[in-house]
Amino acid sequence: MMRNLLRNSVLLKIMLGVLVVLMYAPPSSAIAGVRRRAVRRTAIVVGSTEKSAAEKQQAAAQQQQAAAQQQQAASAAAAQSAAAASQASAASAAAASQAAKAASSASQKSPQQQLQELQSLYSQGLINESEYNASKQKILNSISQ
Numbered sequence: 001m002m003r004n005l006l007r008n009s010v011l012l013k014i015m016l017g018v019l020v021v022l023m024y025a026p027p028s029s030a031i032a033g034v035r036r037r038a039v040r041r042t043a044i045v046v047g048s049t050e051k052s053a054a055e056k057q058q059a060a061a062q063q064q065q066a067a068a069q070q071q072q073a074a075s076a077a078a079a080q081s082a083a084a085a086s087q088a089s090a091a092s093a094a095a096a097s098q099a100a101k102a103a104s105s106a107s108q109k110s111p112q113q114q115l116q117e118l119q120s121l122y123s124q125g126l127i128n129e130s131e132y133n134a135s136k137q138k139i140l141n142s143i144s145q
Helices: 002-008 010-024 028-108 111-124 129-144
Strands: none
Touching: 111 129
């Protein structure tokens, strides 16, 4: 009788089916848990690649800033060297004008003073004998003219 009751009852058949499904099928919470973990992993991986891309962009920006600073330093150094070159050319021009003034003042000095200066240069060893004789001859020729 019990067997007949089990065979004929729809409710019992449904319950038996549910029990079989529960026994052999994995629990739905486990499937959902796996899915949640997979989604979390994907989000973490995507987030870390986004962070890596942001870090790469930041490093590239820092490299560009460093290159710009180096370029500014190079241009500043070039400007300083140009200024130093202009100062050097100005100094050489000033020295040339002083030399011209000295030459003109030498012609304004008396021949005796020129000969004394020439003698002192020779005695100090600043000029050799041939230079001394050539300069002395020029001074003497200027006297005779």
